[in-house]
Amino acid sequence: MIAELSYWQETAIRVGAGLGAVLLVAGTLVYVHLFKMVSFMQSRLGPMEAGPYGSLQLLAEVGKHLQKEDIFPRKADRFVFAAAPFVVLASTFLLVVVVPGGPDAWFVNNDVGIYLAMAVSSVSVIGILMAGWGSANKYSLLGGLRATGQLIAYELPLILAVVGVVIQAGTMNMQGIVFAQAEGEIFGWGGIGNPYILTQGVAFLIFLIAMQAELTQSPFDMPIAESELVSGYMTEYSGMRFLMFFIGEFATAGVFSAVAAVLFLGGWYIPGIDPTDNIMNVLGPLVMFAKIVILTFLVFWVRFTFPRFREDQLQRLAWKFLIPLSLANIVVTAIFKVWI
Amino acid sequence: MTDITDRQQLSYIAAQAADARVNLELETEGMTLNIGPQHPATHGTLRIVAKLDGEQVIAADPVMGYMHRGYEKLTEVRTYPQVTTLINRIDWLGSFANEVPFILAAEQLMEVEAPPRAQWIRTLLFEMSRIANVVLFLGDMAVQVGAVTPVFFAFRDREHILNQIEAATGGRFHPNFDRIGGLKDDLPAGWVTETKQVMKKMRSFCDEIENLVMGNEIFQARTRGIGVIPADIGLSYGLSGANIRGSGVDWDVRRDNPCGLVYDELDWRVWTHPDGDSFSRFWVRLQEVREATRMVDQLLDGIPAGPVMAKVPRIIKVPAGEAYVETENPLGVMGYYVVSKGDLVPYRVKIRSASFNNMSITPWLLKGVYVPDIITILGSLYFILGDIDR
Numbered sequence: 001m002i003a004e005l006s007y008w009q010e011t012a013i014r015v016g017a018g019l020g021a022v023l024l025v026a027g028t029l030v031y032v033h034l035f036k037m038v039s040f041m042q043s044r045l046g047p048m049e050a051g052p053y054g055s056l057q058l059l060a061e062v063g064k065h066l067q068k069e070d071i072f073p074r075k076a077d078r079f080v081f082a083a084a085p086f087v088v089l090a091s092t093f094l095l096v097v098v099v100p101g102g103p104d105a106w107f108v109n110n111d112v113g114i115y116l117a118m119a120v121s122s123v124s125v126i127g128i129l130m131a132g133w134g135s136a137n138k139y140s141l142l143g144g145l146r147a148t149g150q151l152i153a154y155e156l157p158l159i160l161a162v163v164g165v166v167i168q169a170g171t172m173n174m175q176g177i178v179f180a181q182a183e184g185e186i187f188g189w190g191g192i193g194n195p196y197i198l199t200q201g202v203a204f205l206i207f208l209i210a211m212q213a214e215l216t217q218s219p220f221d222m223p224i225a226e227s228e229l230v231s232g233y234m235t236e237y238s239g240m241r242f243l244m245f246f247i248g249e250f251a252t253a254g255v256f257s258a259v260a261a262v263l264f265l266g267g268w269y270i271p272g273i274d275p276t277d278n279i280m281n282v283l284g285p286l287v288m289f290a291k292i293v294i295l296t297f298l299v300f301w302v303r304f305t306f307p308r309f310r311e312d313q314l315q316r317l318a319w320k321f322l323i324p325l326s327l328a329n330i331v332v333t334a335i336f337k338v339w340i
Numbered sequence: 341m342t343d344i345t346d347r348q349q350l351s352y353i354a355a356q357a358a359d360a361r362v363n364l365e366l367e368t369e370g371m372t373l374n375i376g377p378q379h380p381a382t383h384g385t386l387r388i389v390a391k392l393d394g395e396q397v398i399a400a401d402p403v404m405g406y407m408h409r410g411y412e413k414l415t416e417v418r419t420y421p422q423v424t425t426l427i428n429r430i431d432w433l434g435s436f437a438n439e440v441p442f443i444l445a446a447e448q449l450m451e452v453e454a455p456p457r458a459q460w461i462r463t464l465l466f467e468m469s470r471i472a473n474v475v476l477f478l479g480d481m482a483v484q485v486g487a488v489t490p491v492f493f494a495f496r497d498r499e500h501i502l503n504q505i506e507a508a509t510g511g512r513f514h515p516n517f518d519r520i521g522g523l524k525d526d527l528p529a530g531w532v533t534e535t536k537q538v539m540k541k542m543r544s545f546c547d548e549i550e551n552l553v554m555g556n557e558i559f560q561a562r563t564r565g566i567g568v569i570p571a572d573i574g575l576s577y578g579l580s581g582a583n584i585r586g587s588g589v590d591w592d593v594r595r596d597n598p599c600g601l602v603y604d605e606l607d608w609r610v611w612t613h614p615d616g617d618s619f620s621r622f623w624v625r626l627q628e629v630r631e632a633t634r635m636v637d638q639l640l641d642g643i644p645a646g647p648v649m650a651k652v653p654r655i656i657k658v659p660a661g662e663a664y665v666e667t668e669n670p671l672g673v674m675g676y677y678v679v680s681k682g683d684l685v686p687y688r689v690k691i692r693s694a695s696f697n698n699m700s701i702t703p704w705l706l707k708g709v710y711v712p713d714i715i716t717i718l719g720s721l722y723f724i725l726g727d728i729d730r
Contacts, residue, residue: 038489042489042492042493043492043493138371138373138374142395142711218486219486219558222712225486225712226380227380227483227485227715228381228711228712228715229711230379304488304489305487305489306556306558307486307558307559308485308486308562308712309558309561309562310712310713311395311710311712313558
């Protein structure tokens with residue numbers, strides 16, 4: 001059906017769907033994980049008043065933040081300070097474009113999809129550094145610099161973990177990776193395809209750890225570190241701009257989980273249904289959504305359980321453990337790919 | 341123990357020298373970071389002026405007094421029974437424990453002794469306020485190193501203790517229950533069995549914290565070897581309580597000089613840890629909560645019958661004289677030096693509160709550590725602002 005639309009109509013639909021994919025997922029994650037799951041972990045009820053079981057709480061929060069004054073610190077670099085949240089959020093929106101939701105339900109079907117994803121995910125570092133520097137606040141500056149060091153360090157294991165998948169799938173196209181998993185076979189048995197979590201389990205763990213660090217969630221939340229840096233690079237933000245950081249945090253968690261779901265959990269395909277069937281354009285996004293919720297559950301479960309690493313311990317984990325491990329994983333994968 | 345400190349100091353000197361060379365070339369400047377008075381990690385209004393070089397602390401100076409309420413002066417215009425209302429607010433998490441040493445000092449001056457039942461119940465409530473206080477530390481320490489959830493468990497389970505204290509005294513935080521010559525009231529009916537149930541809950545809370553926080557590798561990595569206080573340095577700064585027992589000094593006023601409380605009749609032990617780092621201070625406090633629950637159990641079993649109030653005049657005039665009584669409070673040794681001129685009001689009261697002395701080691705301890713460790717160390721020293729500023 002999409003083929004019958006004109007170019008601009010199709011583009012409009014894809015852009016709208018992309019916005020929806022980020023914001024709806026972020027809203028769901030805030031409600032399901034931050035408001036409810038964590039509350040139950042901490043023996044509280046969470047929001048209960050706004051809407052049934054507090055389900056409209058997020059709307060109330062957004063409304064509250066929209067009304068707030070947009071405060072600029074007197075010594076802030078006004079342009080940089082104002083632009084920073086947009087840069088961070090832009091990184092998330094750019095990241096989601098490569099994530100496919102079905103055989104035709106994609107935003108951009110690009111042959112270098114995962115490469116593009118890894119590239120644009122680093123853009124958020126610039127936004128965070130801008131926020132840290134532009135705030136003219138010492139806590140923000142420390143937080144921004146910590147974030148930069150951390151995000152650069154964990155970018156490497158993240159990319160190296162992906163390389164294993166790319167070698168095995170033989171393509172950098174996200175859609176291609178899904179098809180490779182859907183059509184794969186486990187020792188000649190193709191009942192559930194071959195999700196790469198089975199063969200790339202190590203890479204999956206590395207990806208999850210590096211993802212946790214990229215999202216600056218505990219135990220890697222040194223840049224925000226409420227108990228020491230007040231709120232890190234977000235300290236001086238209020239109102240709408242704070243809300244953008246806040247939504248960006250959850251939206252990025254959702255989008256990174258979506259990338260992980262495509263790479264390791266088989267993406268949108270359902271075993272037993274032909275992946276090119278038109279019904280997958282409806283079911284695929286739902287499957288992806290379920291996988292995103294499961295993966296982000298892990299992220300937030302860990303976040304609210306573990307204490308945080310110190311800066312040096314965090315760097316040591318990345319450089320001395322994760323990067324060598326992911327390099328070894330690449331070597332092993334390559335050997336299997338070439339000779340076996 | 342000493343090696344770790346030496347290493348800390350040496351690495352600091354080496355880093356300083358290296359930075360001095362860099363500074364000559366690049367002329368980088370240090371940064372002064374004001375931690376507090378409004379800061380999430382300072383439990384109130386403590387201010388720490390830290391001179392930073394990158395993330396390393398060159399010098400840190402605690403600035404106290406933002407919450408000074410002048411209790412020592414105020415006691416001079418309050419009658420003796422009125423003073424307990426004030427001193428309740430010194431360490432607001434373990435309030436009953438603040439009243440006891442003052443009342444004991446006044447009793448010493450008046451040469452009154454509380455009846456045995458009152459002494460037992462005093463000791464009982466004293467230990468319960470210790471649990472109520474330190475339980476919060478156990479959760480809060482996890483927050484300081486970045487885990488959010490344990491503190492909610494601490495608040496949840498502290499509620500049971502506070503309910504019991506409220507049932508007995510009428511006040512959750514500020515019981516104001518201790519009187520010269522005994523206690524305000526006897527225990528309510530059924531309180532003993534309920535409290536035994538609560539002690540079981542507190543023990544399971546301790547197990548939970550041990551699994552969730554103390555056994556966590558990241559927590560250990562963050563606290564072991566951080567903020568090492570050698571025993572001699574700790575003693576010279578006047579540290580007390582779990583802070584000095586965490587450095588391996590076996591000193592507990594409850595055992596060494598129980599004066600008026602019935603610790604002699606209980607079967608318990610003093611916990612110490614040889615390392616002197618943040619982890620050992622946490623460990624000692626956890627063991628002390630466990631020990632306190634056992635002591636409360638024994639106290640509940642052994643309360644003698646009898647009155648809870650000795651014969652004292654209706655209008656209390658304390659004879660002239662001086663008395664100093666100190667007890668092992670949740671935060672450390674707390675003492676009251678009471679001078680009386682035979683009046684309705686004390687002539688002078690000097691309060692020796694534990695946190696003030698425990699705080700005084702921070703400039704020495706924070707030298708050369710990283711910013712995240714400031715918070716770990718401050719958290720593990722466990723002070724309460726009311727106890728510092730009085």
